[in-house]
Amino acid sequence: MAEEQKPGNPGAAIPGAATTGAVSSAAAPASPAPAAAAPAEPKPRVPFSPVLLKYINEPNSHTIEHYLARGGYETARSHVGVTEPATLIKLVDDSGLRGRGGAGFPTGKKWSFLAKGTGKPAYLAVNGDESEPGTFKDRYILERDPHELVEGVILTCYAIGSKHAFIYLRGEFILGFERLHAAVEAAKAKGLVGKNIFGTGHDGKPGVDLTITVVRGAGAYICGEETGMLSSIEGGRGYPKIKPPFPAVSGLFGCPTIVNNVETISAVTHIIKHGVAWHKQWGTEKSPGFKIFCLSGAVKKPGVYEVPLGIPMREMIDVYGGGLKDGRKMKAVIPGGLSAPVLTPEMVDKCTLDYESLASLGSMLGSGGITVLDEQVDMVSAIYNTMRFYHHESCGQCTPCREGTGWLEKVAHRFHHDEGHQGDVELLADICKNMRGRTICVLADAAAMPMQGFLQYFKKDFEAKIKDPAFVEKQRTYRDEISPKAKTLSATGAGPSALDVGSEMAE
């Protein structure tokens, strides 16, 4: 069991947990450590110890025996077939729980949007794709406490009136799949999933049925976008669909569907068990509760940390993360998964870990993946690596995304090789502008936003990688004057071939 989580004692953290991220940092000599900024205390702190990750370091925490021994499934048992579903939706709405998959949409509100009286079945689709670079939190629930998720699924399905839930997992989560699959089977064997769950359906009362299907993806970032995920569950390519209609109206197989993240659904059980006031004692007014953050990059103790929302970002980095490695200086922080615009150290000093603070700094809390970049990181190479990722992951349906991500990668590649052209900084900014808000899903925005952030705060790093203007002028002369002339002459058989002119250029 984890100890109480307080600064210097990060409870259920997993220092050294696998880190992901599309950034690179060159090895170079260390420099002296900066003085850590004192974190500003927004309000008296209510003590917090991990909730979602409380048991993950205990042996066999993934088994049903372990879960039942700690009171597991008792919350579902006391509500399924007993409490009015609308009461549970209101409770979750009142708790202020916001989706943990990235957008932070209020969960209870989303549930209340589910279309009713359609004559079609309603579905729950749980998003465990977790492909956002820098994000590795859901896998700990899936691998080490899958019954916590299954109980959340039971309660959510009962609340929204769904008899069938799909849990979609990133293809690479092999252990997570095995453990979740085993958890669903174990719950089935105990009558907690299946027909007439929890002994409902007797004494003239209607039974409650629930099927849970675990689906594995094939490893594509776009299958985390909710409609892409639904397409993939339906058996098609993971192509996002135009919204509206939103999934709550027409989702899986054209039926009303609620899509929620693994962490969101796992939190539901605890909120229903302990109530609204319990949840709201932590966090801020608009971002109540707690959240799992994934800390990676240049910190001494990268890992998964569950903390109350609203704590200073500096506390996460300096206390939970132990500060920067080898006394290096911070250059920037990517605060909410790779799509979140970058923060400078000055912005980090002002930032608290809640949705509003990050939005006020022009970025986002996103999936809670915090990547710290130190002074040795080559920002231009980091953004090139980032753009390679988005170009590779674009599904290709929309021209601004398919072409835009390709162009961003191509131009960033020039900078990466110290061969930026005059005007390339402006070209990158222009491509980003033309990508945003013009596509079926927001992957195009997710690619443009980090580039815009890097250009805004680290423009000098790009400018330093523009090749000698004389060389660029020589290239222009070749492209605009020599090459067309050569083509004309060689077409008439009267002049040098383009090959001859090319070798002249190479001199």
Ligand SMILES: Cc1cc2nc3c(=O)[nH]c(=O)nc-3n(C[C@H](O)[C@H](O)[C@H](O)COP(=O)(O)O)c2cc1C
């Ligand atoms: C390109 C892209 C990738 C996404 N990847 C994930 C993901 O891996 N997991 C996730 O829960 N949400 C992901 N989302 C957000 C989902 O579309 C959706 O908002 C979320 O699953 C809703 O759950 P929530 O309300 O509980 O946050 C992604 C969105 C986009 C645009």
Ligand code: SF4
């Ligand atoms: S924005 Fe990109 S990823 Fe999204 S649907 Fe269009 S092409 Fe596909």
